[in-house]
Amino acid sequence: MDIFQAITGRRSIRKYKPAPVEPAKIKQVLNMARLAPSWKNMQCWRFLVLTGSGPRGALAGAFPDDNPGKKALVSAPCIIVVCADPGESGVENGIEYYVADTALAFDHLCLAAHGLGLGTCWMGWFDEGEIKRALDIPEGIRVVGITPLGYPDQSPNPRPRKELAQIAFCEKWDNPYQ
Ligand SMILES: Cc1cc2nc3c(=O)[nH]c(=O)nc-3n(C[C@H](O)[C@H](O)[C@H](O)COP(=O)(O)O)c2cc1C
Structure with missing residues (x-):
């Protein structure tokens, strides 16, 4: 799979x-995530990989019931908690560039997973404090996102995207790029 197929074919898998x-x-x-660019190459990202069933219940409890990805946190064979040490990035x-650094690494991870036939779903709607308590994550570390990782059991249609002309401008702000 080339990079264009990976970007086009990736879906959030729940x-x-x-x-x-x-x-x-x-x-x-994880190795593909590690290759992402970052502020002054400081690589503030950290990844906590969960393959056991131990803290799954407590982890899921940190997500609201109407979060559409919540069930996958219990059923997926692997969970990756994507964290950052803001002290290793800049403002x-x-x-706050720790969010950008970590998001880049997270997207590398999601695209690489898709290339291997695996699904992911970036999940950001959770109670960070509860997650940190459930997983014993140190004080200064931020939880930027969480993804299940596993073989997809669904093939979602592509979600809509804005047209290029709505989001890209040519030479002058508001002059749509055609
Ligand atoms: C920062 C961020 C937070 C997200 N949080 C959640 C979430 O908490 N639960 C969920 O089910 N999906 C979540 N998503 C997935 C988006 O809903 C999804 O990417 C979007 O609908 C586009 O669908 P696609 O990824 O299949 O292209 C999140 C995505 C991003 C980038």
Whole structure:
């Protein structure tokens, strides 16, 4: 699969087969995340991989019941908690770049997973404090997102995207890029 197929074909997957993910594939997606660019190459990201059933209940409890991905947190064979140490990134123009750094790594992970036939779903709607307590994550670390990882048990249609002319401008703001 080339990079264009990976970007075009990736979907948020919220239903997984119970088959475990091979440890080599988990390692491979983490290694692809590790190659993302970051503020001053400081690589503030951290990943907590959960393959056991231990803290799953407590983890799911940190997500509202109407979060559409909540069930996958219990059923997926693997969960990756994507965290950041903000002290290893920068703040410029009021932008806290640890979020950008970690988002880039997270997207690398999701695309690499898709390339290996695995599904992911970035989940950001949760109670961070509850997650940190459930997983014993240290004080200064932020939880940026969480994804299930596993073999998809659904093939969702593409979600709509804005037209290019709505989001890209040519030479002058508001002059649609055609
Ligand atoms: C920052 C962020 C937070 C998200 N949080 C959740 C979430 O809590 N639960 C969920 O089911 N999906 C979540 N999503 C997935 C989006 O709903 C999904 O990416 C979007 O609908 C587009 O669908 P696609 O990923 O299949 O293209 C999140 C995505 C991002 C980027």
